[in-house]
Amino acid sequence: MLSGGYSSKKRVNERYKIIGFISSGTYGRVYKAQGKNGQVGEFAIKKFKPDKEGEVQYTGISQSAIREMALCTELSHPNVVHTVEIILEDKCIFIVFEYAEHDLLQIIHHHNQPQRHAIPARTIKSILYQLLQGLVYLHKNWVMHRDLKPANIMVTSAGKVKIGDLGLARLFYKPLHSLFTGDKVVVTIWYRAPELLLGSRHYTPAVDLWAVGCIFAELLSLRPIFKGEEAKMDSKKTVPFQRNQMQKIVEILGMPSKDRWPLLAAMPEFGQLGSLSAGNPRIHRPMGLDQWYHQCLKTNQYPTGPSSATPGSEGLALLSGLLEYDPQKRLTAEQALRHNYFSAHGERPSENCFEGSTIEYPYRRVSQEDNDIRTSSLPGTKRSGLPDDSLIGRPAKRLKEG
Amino acid sequence: MRLTEDEIYRSSTQFRLWSYTADALASLRSSTNVTASQRVKAAVKRHREARKESASNSEAEKTGTENGATPTAVLEKEVDCLTLEEEQKVVDAYCKQAIRLGEFFSFPINVIATGVQYLKRFYLFNSPMTYEPKVIMRSAMFLATKTEGFHITAENYASRLPKTTAEQVLAPEYLITQALRFTFDIRHPYRGLNGGHMEMSAIAHGKAAILPSANKKPAELQKEMLKLPLRPNGPSSQTTVHSLEKRLGEATAKANKTLKSSAILTDAYFLYTPSQIWLSAYLLADEVLTLFYISTKFPDGVDPTAPAGVSKSRLTNTIRACAALLAAGLSSVNAGVEENVEEIRAIEKKLRHCRDPDKMDLVKLNKAHKRDAGTDDKLEESVAKRRKLEREKNEKEADEFWGPELPKIGNGVGTSAA
Structure with missing residues (x-):
């Protein structure tokens, strides 16, 4: 519940003890904090970059801060990161979130070290189930997340999955500026839906389901399924066609066809598809999702034959429903939740994704380098300082783990 | 998971924080009026005492002058605060003005309606005696452009309004944000x-x-x-x-x-x-x-x-x-604007004498709060020049639309602005 009565002048340092710094991005920085003076528990505090009034473009509270506040205050669901309160202090905005010890990126990373060992099938099922429940809630509230990726899916030590970072989320009944013109920050490319890659200006919640498909695949294989290289904007600031990313998708799924995707030819970048195969013979001999899936299960030594220790054939069926080219045919969050995968073997997915697992995941590392949340001139918060999250190889800049 | 439209609406902040019964609404407004009146009276008293003190100090210096007391005596009148009804009328007038402002900019109806609701929500907890509606109106509408995804720059926005700087538009932003309790999402019909x-x-x-x-x-x-x-x-x-x-x-x-x-x-x-x-x-x-x-x-x-x-x-x-x-x-x-323009003018005249002196200059107040405000006016010359040209062009356009100056209700807000 948001307390923040209009007259209350709470101060961040009176209510929270900053334990360390978690991550930074274009928006500002995130800190880990301990509650004090009656505020109990651990929290993640997002501090938006303070205003720089000298700047030419200075135009008040940033639109992204306003959007995020507007969304966070409206949403409340067990599978969406909970907003505890918002504090305004010395013209800085702090959003206080519940704290989660883990995230999917960290979990995937842990399973890659010291050598690759698969995430238990039941863990994956529970993660996906909870993720989809959170997504159904968001979509029912007309919110599309637009930036789902492993780093943005939090997991508490009790195994509860929470969708985080609504910094790019939008209400989809409000007029949407296209991804390419309106927003400076670009959605992480590996999880980007084909309709976006093909230049669709108006898109739907289906983009989130594509990302869920990519995340599902990554949980299974422990590697991003479509790990393309991002084409950078050229000097003319025209948005490039993400050829390499589209190639990665086609290498596995095969070329999209007008039969399967009737509106394909209407996509602005449709013409680019023809030249994808130039110098890339794999485009003509795609692996196929089935083969990718079976190879993946084999590599990661999931048992063969039906059992709850393997995602099995239902897993493949769900995955192909999510990685469906045509956004109109792609499973919705609700449909995905009703999929056989979640009811096979008469076992309902657990509400705790760690249930039955003996794997110990390391705690989130926080840095002590900068613990003064109130200092305004921070390295890395200058607009010209660090590049966009999306421009760096891995989705979010974070401290090295392990 | 079943979630009906009703359930979704009931979980919105519009329902949880901003829905009232008619009685609750009336009593909220009345208590805002009472509190604001007390504050204004207390603040005015404080200012008078401070002035008296400095006056008597200077009197002590130049002994023999008796004139010093006269202007103070004029100010000694008990402050005549706005009644609840008068407050409502002023706020209503500025809500109508806000619609005209939005139409002038050709904002979509969602922006206009959101801006007007921000203004109405703001004045549930604040009195026009504390914060001047004209100033809040401009900022509330500007905030609405951000929420509704119809954003223009503060510079552009301000330049098309009569006698308004970007600084004045931005100064009350945090104030309004706090008053809105960080809830920006408005559900429209x-x-x-x-x-x-x-x-x-x-x-x-x-x-x-x-x-x-x-x-x-x-x-x-x-x-x-x-x-x-x-x-x-x-x-x-x-x-x-x-x-x-x-x-x-x-x-x-x-x-x-x-x-x-x-x-x-x-x-x-x-x-x-x-x-x-x-x-x-x-x-x-x-x-x-x-x-x-x-x-x-x-x-x-x-x-x-x-x-x-x-x-x-x-x-x-x-x-x-x-x-x-x-x-x-x-x-x-x-009924039209003309009908109550006299009435509003009279209330605004009264308002001039019961403003909270502590909250007059929001630009200054905002600066006092800022920790980073060091680098004022260090814009490149070329940028400044381009802006000046843009401003002059827009001002002309604005004058054509708005017509002659509105009756003066200014009280020095923003005189310090560049």
């Missing part, structure tokens, strides 16, 4: 109206999507609809689908007009839900159609004492009450 129109149009074409509880077929509903009387209690008619479409179009246009004016200016958003509001606006536009539409949501010939019958009559009563509020709002809108 416009989409509901469009949905209702499409639904009714489907019924007219015999393609109604029927609720499972209703015991009718689309064709039967269509037949009924074609026979609807033209006015309440009128004889039943026999019309064509084509003229029914026309009737629907007219009713929707009329309802839309109500939603764009009266619905945002009255307290409708505080008292009713978006769907109640659009149904009420439709009721004012075409009562027969509205009641017919509502009846399609309930089983035919429902017993008034059965749960469905009870909720049907509750709904109708609520909508009638809301429609009465909207109708009153409409007649106030239609």
Whole structure:
């Protein structure tokens, strides 16, 4: 519940003890904090970059801060990161979130070290189930997340999955500026839906389901399924066609066809598809999702034959429903939740994704380098300082783990 | 997971934090007025004492001068604060002004309606005696452009307003953010109206999507609809689908007009839900159609004492009450600006003498709060020059629209601005 009565002048340092710094991005920085003076528990505090009034473009509270506040205050669901309160202090905005010890990126990373060992099938099922429940809630509230990726899916030590970072989320009944013109920050490319890659200006919640498909695949294989290289904007600031990313998708799924995707030819970048195969013979001999899936299960030594220790054939069926080219045919969050995968073997997915697992995941590392949340001139918060999250190889800049 | 539209609305901040009963709304406003009056009186007293002290100090220095006391005596009058009613009238006037401002910028209705609601929400907890409505209005509308994704730069926005700097627009942003309790999302009735129109149009074409509880077929509903009387209690008619479409179009246009004016200016958003509001606006536009539409949501010939019958009559009563509020709002809108311009001018004159002296200069207050405000006015020369040209052009445009200066209600806010 948001307390923040209009007259209350709470101060961040009176209510929270900053334990360390978690991550930074274009928006500002995130800190880990301990509650004090009656505020109990651990929290993640997002501090938006303070205003720089000298700047030419200075135009008040940033639109992204306003959007995020507007969304966070409206949403409340067990599978969406909970907003505890918002504090305004010395013209800085702090959003206080519940704290989660883990995230999917960290979990995937842990399973890659010291050598690759698969995430238990039941863990994956529970993660996906909870993720989809959170997504159904968001979509029912007309919110599309637009930036789902492993780093943005939090997991508490009790195994509860929470969708985080609504910094790019939008209400989809409000007029949407296209991804390419309106927003400076670009959605992480590996999880980007084909309709976006093909230049669709108006898109739907289906983009989130594509990302869920990519995340599902990554949980299974422990590697991003479509790990393309991002084409950078050229000097003319025209948005490039993400050829390499589209190639990665086609290498596995095969070329999209007008039969399967009737509106394909209407996509602005449709013409680019023809030249994808130039110098890339794999485009003509795609692996196929089935083969990718079976190879993946084999590599990661999931048992063969039906059992709850393997995602099995239902897993493949769900995955192909999510990685469906045509956004109109792609499973919705609700449909995905009703999929056989979640009811096979008469076992309902657990509400705790760690249930039955003996794997110990390391705690989130926080840095002590900068613990003064109130200092305004921070390295890395200058607009010209660090590049966009999306421009760096891995989705979010974070401290090295392990 | 089942989530109905109602449940989603009930979880919104508009419902949880910004919905009131009429009584609660009245008492909230009254306590805001009382608190603000006390604060103004206390602040004025403090300022007078400080002035007296410095006056007597200077008197002590130049002994023999008796004149020093005279200007102080003039100020000694007890502060005459705005009454609750006067506060309301000023705020209402500025809400209307806010609509004109939004129209001047050709903002979409969502931006305008959101801006007006910000203004109304702000003055539930704050008095015009504390914060000047003209200043808050400009910022509230600017904030609304950000929420509704119709953002323009502060510089551009300010340059098109008479005698306004970007600094003045931005200064109260945090103040408003705090007053809004960080809730920026406003639920409007416009989409509901469009949905209702499409639904009714489907019924007219015999393609109604029927609720499972209703015991009718689309064709039967269509037949009924074609026979609807033209006015309440009128004889039943026999019309064509084509003229029914026309009737629907007219009713929707009329309802839309109500939603764009009266619905945002009255307290409708505080008292009713978006769907109640659009149904009420439709009721004012075409009562027969509205009641017919509502009846399609309930089983035919429902017993008034059965749960469905009870909720049907509750709904109708609520909508009638809301429609009465909207109708009153409409007649106030239609009465025009000229009628109460004298009255507003008088209140603003009174307001000039009961402003909270501590909150006069928001730009200065805002700066005092800022930790990073060191680098003022260090814009590159070329940028400054370009802006000046842009400003002059826009000002000319603005003058053409706004006409001559409004009656002065300024009190020095922003005189320090560049």
